[in-house]
Amino acid sequence: MKLKKGIPLIDQHDKHGFWGGKFGGSYIPETLKKPIEDLTKEFQKLRKNKKFLKKKDFYFKNYVGSPTNFVKLENLSNYLDGAQIWAKVVSEANGGAHKIYNATVHALICKAMGKKYIIGDTGAGYAGKMLSMAAKKFGLKCKIFMGAKDIKRQKPNCDAMRRNGAEIVPVYSGSQTLVDAVSECMRYWVSNCDNTHMCVGSTVGPNIFVKICGWSTAQISKELKAQLKEKFKKIPKKLKLINCVGGGSSAYGFWSEFIDFDRKHIELIGVEAGGPKKSLLHAAPLSKNAKIGILHGAAQYVIQDNEGQIGKTESISAGLDYPGISSLHCFLKDTKRAKYTSASDEEALKAYQLVSKFENISPSLEPSHAFAEAIKLAPKLKSSEVIIVNSCGDSLKDKDIIKQKLGSYVR
Numbered sequence: 001m002k003l004k005k006g007i008p009l010i011d012q013h014d015k016h017g018f019w020g021g022k023f024g025g026s027y028i029p030e031t032l033k034k035p036i037e038d039l040t041k042e043f044q045k046l047r048k049n050k051k052f053l054k055k056k057d058f059y060f061k062n063y064v065g066s067p068t069n070f071v072k073l074e075n076l077s078n079y080l081d082g083a084q085i086w087a088k089v090v091s092e093a094n095g096g097a098h099k100i101y102n103a104t105v106h107a108l109i110c111k112a113m114g115k116k117y118i119i120g121d122t123g124a125g126y127a128g129k130m131l132s133m134a135a136k137k138f139g140l141k142c143k144i145f146m147g148a149k150d151i152k153r154q155k156p157n158c159d160a161m162r163r164n165g166a167e168i169v170p171v172y173s174g175s176q177t178l179v180d181a182v183s184e185c186m187r188y189w190v191s192n193c194d195n196t197h198m199c200v201g202s203t204v205g206p207n208i209f210v211k212i213c214g215w216s217t218a219q220i221s222k223e224l225k226a227q228l229k230e231k232f233k234k235i236p237k238k239l240k241l242i243n244c245v246g247g248g249s250s251a252y253g254f255w256s257e258f259i260d261f262d263r264k265h266i267e268l269i270g271v272e273a274g275g276p277k278k279s280l281l282h283a284a285p286l287s288k289n290a291k292i293g294i295l296h297g298a299a300q301y302v303i304q305d306n307e308g309q310i311g312k313t314e315s316i317s318a319g320l321d322y323p324g325i326s327s328l329h330c331f332l333k334d335t336k337r338a339k340y341t342s343a344s345d346e347e348a349l350k351a352y353q354l355v356s357k358f359e360n361i362s363p364s365l366e367p368s369h370a371f372a373e374a375i376k377l378a379p380k381l382k383s384s385e386v387i388i389v390n391s392c393g394d395s396l397k398d399k400d401i402i403k404q405k406l407g408s409y410v411r
Helices: 030-046 050-064 074-080 099-112 126-137 148-153 155-163 178-192 207-217 219-232 249-258 327-334 345-358 365-380 395-406
Strands: 070-072 084-088 117-122 141-147 167-171 196-199 239-244 266-275 291-295 298-302 338-344 386-390
Touching: 030 099, 030 178, 030 207, 050 099, 070 219, 074 084, 074 345, 074 365, 084 219, 099 117, 099 126, 099 196, 099 207, 099 249, 117 126, 117 178, 126 141, 126 155, 141 148, 141 178, 148 155, 148 167, 155 167, 155 395, 167 178, 178 196, 207 219, 207 249, 207 327, 219 249, 219 386, 239 249, 239 365, 249 266, 249 327, 249 386, 266 345, 266 365, 298 327, 327 338, 338 345, 338 365, 345 365, 345 395, 365 386, 365 395
Parallel strands: 084 386, 117 141, 117 196, 141 167, 239 266, 239 386, 266 338
Antiparallel strands: 070 084, 291 298
């Protein structure tokens, strides 16, 4: 199992759609084979279409707000007295998170295919909020599937979806979280694929959805690569790129342009949700050595119980509370190109407090997991070494949880 240099990771699968011969694929019902084939052909065509690419670039710049800022966290770096800590502030993108890149591309694909309806799943509410925004922008009818538990803990993003005219479909089955929302969204698409386009909110699911999301969010690392050369004149010799990992879209987008670099030069570190310290439950299939299973149409590492059924997860972060992981990250783990660890709920909350105290950014609970790892590593490193964290979401959506856990919420 080897990575191929010079080829985007999203294209390094075999003819059956598997990365490394065992991750990914398209485990789908017969009724979805034609819609998936049609979408695959359309995406292959649009990727090479100059008019479509020009349109995508226009909306990334003038609607998404690309490029987002790249800043040094001077106060936090001085406090920790070790490596330089920088942040790619993707939360500055329209809507407050990285999901807007993928949502915009899916809306453009939906229009190109002549469909009037678009549906999607959401956990933290980011993917749903961004899809509702893109749907409103491009005149599409939008339906969002969301676990009932997540609806309660992510009220600000739900309010935004409704303001954008989207219908939120509560999912009461299973754990009432993201895993169940994705399942219900796919079931709905089976019966409505003729006039409806489905947007999967992360780099998960059947092969084509991994590719579309990865292609869209790769814009983040393209921006960062140019910004690094502008700030440092060249890529720093010792660089750590730290990102939270749930489904894996923001991490892939953050790393895409740097995967070809030697890992001694640029280290890729993914931080999963370790859950509460006192609980045995977590949402960390890679760092806790989960077994390979099938989830949402793809082979991947999946948290499972003793009977091989999808296991229970727990995390303070709705966006990371998922039992599976992108097939791209499974491949990056097995090739040892990326390293995966986890942060507990308590560590994420502490990191949120520290970053918000010292800097003019307020990370959501998802990137707070990544900041927890950066805060742990920085004091052990030299000042010549550089850590960059993808601050991929804003804390506003988590204000109720933060108030409940910490007693107050300050941006």
